[in-house]
Amino acid sequence: MREPRFHEVEGRSLAYWGLAALLAAIVAAGLTAAYFMEHIGHIITGMTNQIVWGVPHVVAVFLIVSASGVLNVASIASVFGKAPYKLLARLSALLAIALLIGGLSILVLDLGHPDRLIVAMTHYNFTSIFAWNIFLYLGFIAVSAAYLLVMMERRLNSYSRPVGMVAFLWRLVLTTGTGSIFGFLVSREAYDEAILAPLFVAMSFSFGLAIFIIVLMAAYRWTQRPLGGAILERLRNLLGVFAAGVLYFLLVYHVTKLYEAKHRGFEYFILGTGGIYTLLFWIGAIFLGGMVPIFLFYLARYRHSRAAIGAGALAIILGGLALIYDTIIGAQAYPLTIFPGMQVSSSFYDGVVNAYTPSLPECALGLGGVALTLLIVVSAVRLFRILPENLADIAFDLDPHEIGATPNRGALWAPADGR
Numbered sequence: 001m002r003e004p005r006f007h008e009v010e011g012r013s014l015a016y017w018g019l020a021a022l023l024a025a026i027v028a029a030g031l032t033a034a035y036f037m038e039h040i041g042h043i044i045t046g047m048t049n050q051i052v053w054g055v056p057h058v059v060a061v062f063l064i065v066s067a068s069g070v071l072n073v074a075s076i077a078s079v080f081g082k083a084p085y086k087l088l089a090r091l092s093a094l095l096a097i098a099l100l101i102g103g104l105s106i107l108v109l110d111l112g113h114p115d116r117l118i119v120a121m122t123h124y125n126f127t128s129i130f131a132w133n134i135f136l137y138l139g140f141i142a143v144s145a146a147y148l149l150v151m152m153e154r155r156l157n158s159y160s161r162p163v164g165m166v167a168f169l170w171r172l173v174l175t176t177g178t179g180s181i182f183g184f185l186v187s188r189e190a191y192d193e194a195i196l197a198p199l200f201v202a203m204s205f206s207f208g209l210a211i212f213i214i215v216l217m218a219a220y221r222w223t224q225r226p227l228g229g230a231i232l233e234r235l236r237n238l239l240g241v242f243a244a245g246v247l248y249f250l251l252v253y254h255v256t257k258l259y260e261a262k263h264r265g266f267e268y269f270i271l272g273t274g275g276i277y278t279l280l281f282w283i284g285a286i287f288l289g290g291m292v293p294i295f296l297f298y299l300a301r302y303r304h305s306r307a308a309i310g311a312g313a314l315a316i317i318l319g320g321l322a323l324i325y326d327t328i329i330g331a332q333a334y335p336l337t338i339f340p341g342m343q344v345s346s347s348f349y350d351g352v353v354n355a356y357t358p359s360l361p362e363c364a365l366g367l368g369g370v371a372l373t374l375l376i377v378v379s380a381v382r383l384f385r386i387l388p389e390n391l392a393d394i395a396f397d398l399d400p401h402e403i404g405a406t407p408n409r410g411a412l413w414a415p416a417d418g419r
Contacts, residue, residue, distance in 0.1 A: 006090065006152075006385035009223055016382075023375040030368015033361035034109035045362050050354035051332040055325075056110045059366035062207065062324045063103030063373060064137070064178060065200060068171040069208020069242075071096040071144065073235075074151075075171075078164030084231060087388045088216070093148040094380050095212060096171075097141055102373030104137060106365060129181050136174040143167045152385065175204045182327065189266040190331030195256065199249040203320065206242035210293075210316040213239065215377065217310055219387060226392035229304070236309045240297040243316055247290040250323075266334050269353075270326065277330035280322040289319015329356055 009016070037045060047054040073092035077085035124131045147167045150156040179200030185191040213235055220227035254271065257263040270277055293312035295302075302308035333354045381387055 005389045006387065007389045008383065008385055009219075009381045009387065011382035015222070016378075020375065020378055023371045023378065026371035027368050027375060029364045030106075030366075030371065031109070033364035033368065037110070037361050037365070045359045046357045047362075048354070048356070051329060051356045053328050053332065054356065055329075055358040055362040056106050056365045056369075058321065058325050058328050059369055060103040060106035060110075061178065061328065062321055063099045063106070063369060065175060065204045065324075066207040066211050066320075067096045067099035067103065067140070067204075068175040068178075068201075069204030069206065070099060070212050071147075071167060071171050072205055072208060073212055074147065075164060075168040078160045079168045084234065087391060088212075088231070090148060090151055090386045091216065091219075091381075092212060093144050093151065093167075094377060094386055095215060096144045096208075097148070098373045098376035098380070099208075099211070100137060100141055100144075101376060102369040105372055106369035109365060129177060129184055133174075133177050133181065136170075136177050140170055140174050143170050171204075172201065175201045182331075188331045189263050189334060189337060190270070190327070193253060193256065195249065195253050199246070199253055202242065202245040202249050203323070206239065206246050206316055207320040209235065209239045209242060210313040210320070213309065213313040214317070217306070219381065220391065223387070225387065226390050228392045229306075231391060232306065232309055233304075236297050236312070239313065239316070240294055243290055243293050243297075246323075247286070250285070250290075262337075265337075266331075269334050270330055274330065274333075274353075277326050277333060280326050280330070284319050284322025285326065287319075288315050289323060292319075332356075 011017075045054060071092055073085055074089035074096075076082045077089045124134075126132070143163070143166055147160075147163050150159045150163050176197045179197035182188075182191045183194055183196035213232075216235075217227065217232075219225075254267060257267045270281055272278060274281075292315045296305075296308040296312040296315075297303070333356060335352055335354070
């Protein structure tokens with residue numbers, strides 16, 4: 001493999017500054033929404049005493065889970081010794097840091113009193129998984145930053161493998177901790193399952209790689225740098241396996257719930273009678289997030305289409321948001337069973353499906369976190385040597401015909417005339 005050369009993005013065009021300005025405006029809108037939510041109160045949101053986690057939490061959890069998975073590309077290079085992925089490792093580590101910062105910023109701003117974060121950082125309840133996650137999240141940012149440093153500094157390159165191994169293990173623990181937040185909650189029938197931890201690990205692999213592919217393709221198209229078909233084919237095959245893995249763990253999770261008689265009511269709700277939550281599960285999580293990308297990635301007609309790779313990755317992102325929405329909000333919408341096996345009657349929402357409608361401030365805060373993530377990436381690729389100058393197949397001695405990839409000339413989609 002030839003020695004790669006990395007260069008900063010020039011970032012002098014009107015399009016670059018226009019993109020940066022748009023992202024900054026969305027971040028400002030998110031901050032404004034957080035201000036009004038703190039100043040007026042959560043009464044301006046769709047959240048209630050019954051549904052206390054809303055759209056901001058959906059987006060935040062999606063970004064945090066994806067942050068762990070996007071680092072998988074760098075881990076494949078350093079931990080598993082796959083040389084072609086070394087070219088993508090810097091972007092992988094940068095995206096991991098940016099996604100986690102974007103997700104955590106949403107959670108901090110949704111606290112109602114962000115200053116209370118100081119209490120959470122100075123007083124620890126080690127019987128709470130939330131307390132452990134403070135260490136996991138901050139540690140992940142530090143480890144990822146160190147990983148990026150040893151990859152970018154030639155004198156420290158020899159430490160890439162040990163630091164990469166630490167980052168690999170840390171991100172597995174982090175995603176397991178995020179899944180355990182829900183797995184350890186016994187009060188909601190949708191949770192209280194140990195399999196939620198490996199399900200979240202599988203989701204992180206799938207969501208993170210899908211985001212990585214979208215960012216990679218967009219970056220090389222907008223900067224007009226060559227992007228080889230062979231590396232995209234490798235990423236596409238890997239993403240197809242991860243998407244199938246999420247479907248497998250979802251199947252095991254719901255079969256387990258159906259087997260347990262006490263949880264069948266919730267299963268009937270989420271799989272058949274839950275209205276919007278049922279639609280999000282079947283059309284969003286299963287069809288859009290699983291079946292569509294697998295169909296696009298492996299059907300012979302679309303296997304070598306860059307448009308299909310991009311569309312499949314985007315479908316996984318949208319399906320992942322639907323799945324997280326169902327996991328967080330759908331679980332809260334289902335009525336609580338406070339006294340199992342007993343008949344309870346009161347005027348306080350007993351047996352009633354809790355209603356929830358996202359408000360504009362919630363959506364603005366969630367989009368603000370996404371925009372902050374992208375703004376960090378857009379700024380970093382201009383300031384630091386993150387992107388390889390050339391990712392064409394010949395640049396790192398990959399034969400595009402070896403794995404059936406189509407040659408390319410750096411465009412996201414091949415020209416209409418096929419040249």
